[in-house]
Amino acid sequence: xxxxxxxxxxxxxESEMKHRGQMEELLEKHExxxxxxxxxxxxxYADFPDCVFIDYLLVKPTARGRGVGGAVLxxxxxxxxxxxxxxxxxxxxxxxxxxxxxxxxxHGFVRADRIDYVRETQSGEPIPMDIYYWSPAxxxxxxxxxxxxxxxxxxxxxxxxxxxxxxxxxxxDVLTLKSLD
Numbered sequence: 001x002x003x004x005x006x007x008x009x010x011x012x013x014e015s016e017m018k019h020r021g022q023m024e025e026l027l028e029k030h031e032x033x034x035x036x037x038x039x040x041x042x043x044x045y046a047d048f049p050d051c052v053f054i055d056y057l058l059v060k061p062t063a064r065g066r067g068v069g070g071a072v073l074x075x076x077x078x079x080x081x082x083x084x085x086x087x088x089x090x091x092x093x094x095x096x097x098x099x100x101x102x103x104x105x106x107h108g109f110v111r112a113d114r115i116d117y118v119r120e121t122q123s124g125e126p127i128p129m130d131i132y133y134w135s136p137a138x139x140x141x142x143x144x145x146x147x148x149x150x151x152x153x154x155x156x157x158x159x160x161x162x163x164x165x166x167x168x169x170x171x172x173d174v175l176t177l178k179s180l181d
Contacts, residue, residue, distance in 0.1 A: 004037045008044075008056050013088070015121045018055075018156075019163040026158050033155065040068045046155050051082040053151045073107045073134075083134045084147060085109065086117070090130075101132075109134045114141045114178045115148065119156075120169060145177050 005020050018026075023044065026033040033055075035044045040063035046053040054076070059069045076083050088094075090101045112131040119127045133144050149171035160168040 022163040
């Protein structure tokens, strides 16, 4: 596979991509951040004590449909921790969003319906995202929200002012839990 970052950059929307330098520093300096690259897959993730956050998962187009992505998720499931992913909201006119959502749902992930998550681009444009998770045991969305707040602060905000020339919003500003009404 070509350069792992270029592979991610060629697939994910620009608004969702971290700066290359930020990702390289995360890999070098953050004890919980890792990448796994093969000819078929690129995955970057954070492995925390209570959860795994899959930051980017890319299966090479020629390897899709062969169980490669499912095998990656199964490996994470064997850690017996909550697994959290951010997914663009499903849009009927965008086949990639539909495919991503179906992929995670097929593998037992559920959408955190009560969590509103709206990030901003560097220019301040809102980017709504959905949180999907898998858990080896029943877990509340409050727990998912707490884990996601840690992920946002430690991974997304890691050296953000250095790479984006401004600090990113606090997790309290981008993540909210809707009431049960």
